[in-house]
Amino acid sequence: MANIISDETIEYVGILAKLELSEEERQRAKKDMGDMLDYIDKLNELDTTGVEPISHVFPVNNVFREDVVENGDDSDNMLKNAPSVKEKSYMAPKTIG
Amino acid sequence: MSLTRLTALELSNKIKAGEATVLEAVEAALDAIEKREKDVHSFVTVDREGALKRAGEVQKLIDDKTLTGALAGVPVAVKDNLCTSGIKTTCSSRILSNFVPTYTAQAVENLEAAGAVILGKTNMDEFAMGSTTETSAFGVTRNPWNTAHVPGGSSGGSCAAVAAEECFYALGSDTGGSIRQPSAFCGVTGIKPTYGTVSRYGLIAYGSSLDQIGPVAKDVADCAAILEVISSYDKKDSTSVKREDTDFTSALVDDVKGMRIGIPRDYFGEGLDREVKEAVLAAAGKLEEKGAVVEEFDLSLVEYAIPAYYVIASAEASSNLARFDGVKYGYRAEAFEGLHDMYKKTRSQGFGPEVKRRIMLGSFVLSSGYYDAYYLKALRTKALIKQAFDRAFEKYDVILGPAAPTTAPRLGESLDDPIKMYLGDIYTISVNLAGLPGISLPCGVDGGGLPIGMQIIGDCFQEKKIIRAAYAFERTREYRRCPITEESKGGRG
Numbered sequence: 001m002a003n004i005i006s007d008e009t010i011e012y013v014g015i016l017a018k019l020e021l022s023e024e025e026r027q028r029a030k031k032d033m034g035d036m037l038d039y040i041d042k043l044n045e046l047d048t049t050g051v052e053p054i055s056h057v058f059p060v061n062n063v064f065r066e067d068v069v070e071n072g073d074d075s076d077n078m079l080k081n082a083p084s085v086k087e088k089s090y091m092a093p094k095t096i097g
Numbered sequence: 098m099s100l101t102r103l104t105a106l107e108l109s110n111k112i113k114a115g116e117a118t119v120l121e122a123v124e125a126a127l128d129a130i131e132k133r134e135k136d137v138h139s140f141v142t143v144d145r146e147g148a149l150k151r152a153g154e155v156q157k158l159i160d161d162k163t164l165t166g167a168l169a170g171v172p173v174a175v176k177d178n179l180c181t182s183g184i185k186t187t188c189s190s191r192i193l194s195n196f197v198p199t200y201t202a203q204a205v206e207n208l209e210a211a212g213a214v215i216l217g218k219t220n221m222d223e224f225a226m227g228s229t230t231e232t233s234a235f236g237v238t239r240n241p242w243n244t245a246h247v248p249g250g251s252s253g254g255s256c257a258a259v260a261a262e263e264c265f266y267a268l269g270s271d272t273g274g275s276i277r278q279p280s281a282f283c284g285v286t287g288i289k290p291t292y293g294t295v296s297r298y299g300l301i302a303y304g305s306s307l308d309q310i311g312p313v314a315k316d317v318a319d320c321a322a323i324l325e326v327i328s329s330y331d332k333k334d335s336t337s338v339k340r341e342d343t344d345f346t347s348a349l350v351d352d353v354k355g356m357r358i359g360i361p362r363d364y365f366g367e368g369l370d371r372e373v374k375e376a377v378l379a380a381a382g383k384l385e386e387k388g389a390v391v392e393e394f395d396l397s398l399v400e401y402a403i404p405a406y407y408v409i410a411s412a413e414a415s416s417n418l419a420r421f422d423g424v425k426y427g428y429r430a431e432a433f434e435g436l437h438d439m440y441k442k443t444r445s446q447g448f449g450p451e452v453k454r455r456i457m458l459g460s461f462v463l464s465s466g467y468y469d470a471y472y473l474k475a476l477r478t479k480a481l482i483k484q485a486f487d488r489a490f491e492k493y494d495v496i497l498g499p500a501a502p503t504t505a506p507r508l509g510e511s512l513d514d515p516i517k518m519y520l521g522d523i524y525t526i527s528v529n530l531a532g533l534p535g536i537s538l539p540c541g542v543d544g545g546g547l548p549i550g551m552q553i554i555g556d557c558f559q560e561k562k563i564i565r566a567a568y569a570f571e572r573t574r575e576y577r578r579c580p581i582t583e584e585s586k587g588g589r590g
Contacts, residue, residue, distance in 0.1 A: 016460035020441040053476030057532030083429035
């Protein structure tokens, strides 16, 4: 029943979550995730055969609207929050060599 | 008497009657903040200048009768996961430590339109993930009743600020109990409304299908008035619900004759502190004396709510927090090699341990091969929990129980064992899963002098029933003022 989280799994989760873990964090994460999954496995006691999964308690439908711009151009203010800006654009590290 | 003792409604009445000014109210709150922040630390940001300036503007609008509402002129503290244009909004996280929103959350805009003055932004668990306000990147908030104890969380700053009378009321958010549990620990009153009642626009998302904004205040009447103002249909939030029945103050009636109150036996079993149990049952007794029909019943499935919650909330968090990548806003790592390394280093340095723990768990339960076993299983469990509440509300108008199994734990006792901390939310979490409204209000004090809170849960859209029950109970007891507010009463001279 106990969930043993392998190094490979933590590595994989790190890639999905875009997190870089120190060795200490990695060991802690293995233990914490194993403990949590053991605890979550309690749900297996429940027979949910034929029960529809619900993500929202009320029916949620797509909300459509006319494609009309309602907000003004606030790009100067928005760019003030960016760590790096060039020519009214966000600056990110090079992705193509 | 200091103005800070007044409730929000009392203060607004005084201001409108010309017996106090908005500026006096703001200054009284700022004085209290100055005096008590070193002990309590409810705030991440205090906007002294902004509040003083706004006080004058609001006063003019009251004087010329443009603003006549119940909350006109009253200073408020806002949880730091609600965007406020021009005021730093950090989510108590390093990754947003320098983020200044360009827009204001709809709930806060509604308050401002009603004449609120924002005093500042309150401390919280980082990204609302935690039950003690100890996971904040900017230091812990302490319980004003006893500063060796936590205020609860994640809206610990909002609840501590109200208890310490550093503000007249506050906004919090509640994903698994984050308004109701700290309200209980701090001896104040808080409401988590039915999902969809308050627009989430401008609330920095944690678990979007569970998050709701709600009021924290000194009493039920304030909470009802605040909720009336912040509730609104908002097309900017696709889960917003159109409601016609948001005149919540009409439910402030001291009459529970014939009201059917269910007491879930499963909420009074193992793990519940004896003093909490006695105080909550005594409260049920008071309502019975007033003519309510109180009956025990089995709610069932209580022990499955927490595991289901952690799967769902973590899954949603892993997706919601993917946006924090060091490109458009917030912190960016200083040294990195290339784009992906920048993402990883930024996030690893920017997020604290509890946030990382939940992002990783969420990424795992959504990953290929585990999605059905964990995520869909949790959503099926959620459906069963909802059905259990549906059955209960066929028989009862409201459900009454404790808000938390204990009073506030000591600082430093909770974070080492996450699962133990999570268990503290056992009575509040299922309410979020089922989208229900719940109110937490004080019903006693334990032997150590810490407040005890009870929770009243209603069916979807039945806020008025829980407000009515809470109001009727509140009439039976005096408001217990937090001892920290008694200090230097009358001044030294």
